[in-house]
Amino acid sequence: MHSRPGTAPTIETIARHAGVSTASVSRVLRGLGGRPDTVARVRAAATELGYVPNAMARSLRGGQSRQVTFAMPDIGNPVYIAMVRRIQQVVRAAGYRLLLHSTGADPAEELAALRALADRHSDGLILCPIRVTPAHLEELARSAAPVVVIGSVPEEVPVDSVRADSVTGAELAVRHLVAAGRRRIGLLNGPADTVPGAARHRGYERGLEVCGLPHDPALTSFGRFDAVSGEAAARDLLARVPGVDALFCANDLIAVGALRALRGTGRDVPADVAVVGVDNTDLAEACWPPLTSVDLGSQERGRLAAELLIARLDASGRPPVSRLAVQPRLVVRGSCGSTAGTTATHKEMS
Amino acid sequence: MHSRPGTAPTIETIARHAGVSTASVSRVLRGLGGRPDTVARVRAAATELGYVPNAMARSLRGGQSRQVTFAMPDIGNPVYIAMVRRIQQVVRAAGYRLLLHSTGADPAEELAALRALADRHSDGLILCPIRVTPAHLEELARSAAPVVVIGSVPEEVPVDSVRADSVTGAELAVRHLVAAGRRRIGLLNGPADTVPGAARHRGYERGLEVCGLPHDPALTSFGRFDAVSGEAAARDLLARVPGVDALFCANDLIAVGALRALRGTGRDVPADVAVVGVDNTDLAEACWPPLTSVDLGSQERGRLAAELLIARLDASGRPPVSRLAVQPRLVVRGSCGSTAGTTATHKEMS
DNA sequence: CGCGTAACTGCAAACGATTACAGTGGGATG
DNA sequence: CATCCCACTGTAATCGTTTGCAGTTACGCG
Numbered sequence: 001m002h003s004r005p006g007t008a009p010t011i012e013t014i015a016r017h018a019g020v021s022t023a024s025v026s027r028v029l030r031g032l033g034g035r036p037d038t039v040a041r042v043r044a045a046a047t048e049l050g051y052v053p054n055a056m057a058r059s060l061r062g063g064q065s066r067q068v069t070f071a072m073p074d075i076g077n078p079v080y081i082a083m084v085r086r087i088q089q090v091v092r093a094a095g096y097r098l099l100l101h102s103t104g105a106d107p108a109e110e111l112a113a114l115r116a117l118a119d120r121h122s123d124g125l126i127l128c129p130i131r132v133t134p135a136h137l138e139e140l141a142r143s144a145a146p147v148v149v150i151g152s153v154p155e156e157v158p159v160d161s162v163r164a165d166s167v168t169g170a171e172l173a174v175r176h177l178v179a180a181g182r183r184r185i186g187l188l189n190g191p192a193d194t195v196p197g198a199a200r201h202r203g204y205e206r207g208l209e210v211c212g213l214p215h216d217p218a219l220t221s222f223g224r225f226d227a228v229s230g231e232a233a234a235r236d237l238l239a240r241v242p243g244v245d246a247l248f249c250a251n252d253l254i255a256v257g258a259l260r261a262l263r264g265t266g267r268d269v270p271a272d273v274a275v276v277g278v279d280n281t282d283l284a285e286a287c288w289p290p291l292t293s294v295d296l297g298s299q300e301r302g303r304l305a306a307e308l309l310i311a312r313l314d315a316s317g318r319p320p321v322s323r324l325a326v327q328p329r330l331v332v333r334g335s336c337g338s339t340a341g342t343t344a345t346h347k348e349m350s
Numbered sequence: 351m352h353s354r355p356g357t358a359p360t361i362e363t364i365a366r367h368a369g370v371s372t373a374s375v376s377r378v379l380r381g382l383g384g385r386p387d388t389v390a391r392v393r394a395a396a397t398e399l400g401y402v403p404n405a406m407a408r409s410l411r412g413g414q415s416r417q418v419t420f421a422m423p424d425i426g427n428p429v430y431i432a433m434v435r436r437i438q439q440v441v442r443a444a445g446y447r448l449l450l451h452s453t454g455a456d457p458a459e460e461l462a463a464l465r466a467l468a469d470r471h472s473d474g475l476i477l478c479p480i481r482v483t484p485a486h487l488e489e490l491a492r493s494a495a496p497v498v499v500i501g502s503v504p505e506e507v508p509v510d511s512v513r514a515d516s517v518t519g520a521e522l523a524v525r526h527l528v529a530a531g532r533r534r535i536g537l538l539n540g541p542a543d544t545v546p547g548a549a550r551h552r553g554y555e556r557g558l559e560v561c562g563l564p565h566d567p568a569l570t571s572f573g574r575f576d577a578v579s580g581e582a583a584a585r586d587l588l589a590r591v592p593g594v595d596a597l598f599c600a601n602d603l604i605a606v607g608a609l610r611a612l613r614g615t616g617r618d619v620p621a622d623v624a625v626v627g628v629d630n631t632d633l634a635e636a637c638w639p640p641l642t643s644v645d646l647g648s649q650e651r652g653r654l655a656a657e658l659l660i661a662r663l664d665a666s667g668r669p670p671v672s673r674l675a676v677q678p679r680l681v682v683r684g685s686c687g688s689t690a691g692t693t694a695t696h697k698e699m700s
Numbered sequence: 701c702g703c704g705t706a707a708c709t710g711c712a713a714a715c716g717a718t719t720a721c722a723g724t725g726g727g728a729t730g
Numbered sequence: 731c732a733t734c735c736c737a738c739t740g741t742a743a744t745c746g747t748t749t750g751c752a753g754t755t756a757c758g759c760g
Contacts (some may be wrong), residue, residue, distance in 0.1 A: 008468070008494065010746055021710045026748055035708060052494075055471035056409040057746035060715050065406060067449075067471075075435055076632070078428075085425055088452055097471065099417075100450045102438055118358070121405035121417075121447065144358065144402075227636065256636045263638070282426070286577065286606045288613070288638035360716055371740045376718055385738060407716035410745050 009049040017045040029053070067097045068309060069122040071113035073105035073130045077225065077253060078281035080128065083150070083302030087126060090306035094314070096123070105130045105194075105225075111139055118144040124309045126150060130194045146312040148305045152195055160308045162324045164296035166196055166278075169328030170203025171210065173248050173276040173294050176330055178211040180338040182246035182274055185213070188233045188258055189250045190225035197222070200250045200278065216241075225250065230257025231264075238265055245273055246336070252277040252284050255291055259335070270337035280331050289334035297326035359399040367395040379403070417447045418659060419472040421463040423455035423480045427575065427603060428631035430478065433500065433652030437476060440656035444664070446473070455480045455544075455575075461489055468494040474659045476500060480544045496662045498655045502545055510658045512674045514646035516546055516628075519678030520553025521560065523598050523626045523644050526680055528561040530688040532596035532624055535563070538583045538608055539600045540575035547572070550600045550628065575600065580607025581614075588615055595623055596686070602627040602634050605641055609685070620687035630681050639684035647676035
């Protein structure tokens with residue numbers, strides 16, 4: 001069983017055991033010189049007693065916890081898992097531990113995550129908000145530790161960020177559907193008052209406009225960013241406008257729900273209705289037909305965000321604020337009855 | 351931007367500001383009495399200066415970090431996400447933060463997670479190992495902080511654990527397939543030398559035996575626990591034994607791969623080949639046809655593990671070792687051409 | 701042999717909070 | 731008015747580590 005409190009050897013134990021001062025133990029163990037015999041004795045004592053430095057004491061003294069937090073809306077959405085994976089890679093390589101915080105897309109929880117930085121348990125935060133309220137901006141401005149936002153923040157807030165170009169992504173999807181001969185393209189969106197919801201709506205309208213198609217509000221529906229909501233919204237829309245020949249879904253979860261609804265109402269995908277999702281998650285490969293999806297570079301956003309944060313933490317000088325954007329890429333699969341594709345890039349913007 | 355180091359107010363700052371000692375500040379802020387005017391002054395100073403107690407200092411003094419770690423094999427597998435979600439719920443409710451560690455099913459990483467407890471950055475660990483080596487048992491026995499294992503550990507290791515009954519789960523699946531009229535049932539397994547791999551293999555054999563079917567080793571294949579491996583294994587098996595009429599897959603990822611292979615070789619599911627997965631993840635609902643899957647109670651295992659850990663952390667007395675087991679349950683969907691089901695229970699075993 | 705220099709070492713002060721202990725005051729009681 | 735009690739407060743030690751500073755030692759060189 002695990003050791004009783006007060007049992008673990010401290011630097012003091014080692015010092016007594018090796019007949020030197022605690023200062024020497026610390027120095028030897030951190031590799032800062034020492035006479036060969038001292039080094040040997042300390043090393044020996046340390047291994048013999050199985051000494052491990054106390055991380056909390058070290059953090060207190062050193063002023064940093066070597067931990068970073070990732071706060072995301074919903075751990076059930078595979079797109080965030082993709083981010084977590086990359087973030088974990090980067091931060092672990094840099095010697096940081098990763099704390100997780102699934103906020104449930106609740107602004108209050110997001111603010112809590114930001115405010116929690118004040119207690120210094122975390123050296124930095126990667127925040128993936130889905131709505132950005134004035135309160136967010138306020139807290140971002142006075143945050144106690146560096147924050148990197150995955151998403152869009154107004155220019156005037158001097159915070160590192162990595163955003164996807166959702167608008168262009170949605171436009172890409174619509175144009176692809178039009179190129180494939182679709183004319184009555186529905187939009188199954190998430191909540192209208194979220195940043196991604198608004199952006200994808202805008203991109204959808206822009207896509208229609210560019211292609212010279214009319215914008216029929218009856219083809220647009222708002223719900224949540226999950227499969228259950230997606231299925232319900234699709235059924236609704238299909239009932240309301242039976243002639244729909246394509247559905248652009250604001251994320252892959254919604255798309256999966258839509259596929260279910262389409263099967264449930266006896267339509268073939270892609271023959272009767274084409275479907276396109278967003279995020280290019282593992283789900284897109286798992287479902288049937290395989291889902292054409294707009295890849296918003298979640299992996300890359302995760303990696304970049306983590307790298308930005310680490311850079312800011314490790315840099316002694318204050319690097320200038322970075323605002324990165326990742327370019328969308330359409331990954332064509334079976335659900336839209338077509339085969340053309342585009343490729344991804346990301347570019348730095350400021 | 352975030353505040354420069356040394357800027358944040360400490361208990362000392364508040365003390366000076368309120369004209370009292372640091373002890374009084376601490377007491378007031380922890381709600382341990384005080385004269386009304388003192389309380390008022392301290393509270394006022396604290397809010398005015400935006401004081402937040404330093405978590406590291408508190409941890410050092412208090413001897414606990416109020417953090418727990420969850421180490422799992424693969425964050426890309428939705429079954430572990432289901433666990434994370436529940437674990438996070440429980441530990442947050444108890445006032446703990448959650449650290450994440452995806453080990454990549456690498457025993458060395460798992461051992462590292464165990465040993466990392468020695469630096470006291472985490473008060474406890476929930477470990478989900480996929481192999482259990484003697485080294486694991488050794489480290490478990492001398493771990494520096496409480497550990498709860500999700501999975502099977504030998505009786506003689508006195509560690510809290512929550513296990514699924516994979517053997518019975520696999521047996522359930524096979525019996526169901528036989529009841530649905532299948533006779534040549536293949537097994538697409540993960541690695542043979544893993545605990546779940548071995549258990550599911552055993553359950554598969556037991557199922558065949560109980561139903562009086564011959565056990566043909568040609569129908570069994572071992573690979574990894576992911577979709578790519580599942581697809582390859584399925585193609586192999588189908589080429590080797592064209593007459594297979596059912597595939598029992600050791601997890602949902604493998605099953606998703608198998609579905610792809612079946613479609614690729616022009617077979618209908620469930621008409622030609624029935625498919626059953628394990629874990630009942632979100633994927634089972636997302637794919638087509640919807641996947642019949644053995645629910646091994648991942649959500650409940652996550653919850654129970656977290657509760658066990660919290661109980662051991664908060665309890666002053668040492669609670670006896672708990673070994674919980676969660677009962678499997680078959681969730682029938684379209685992929686096996688049948689409609690009967692069973693229900694889940696879990697029971698305490700020691 | 702004396703001196704300067706360099707390497708090593710130990711003491712003690714931080715880091716920021718909690719808390720045992722002792723002191724202070726006020727009010728109630730005799 | 732003296733006494734006791736109690737609630738409150740402050741001092742200082744403590745958690746375990748790192749690190750500035752000063753003191754020690756050894757060694758090379760003139």
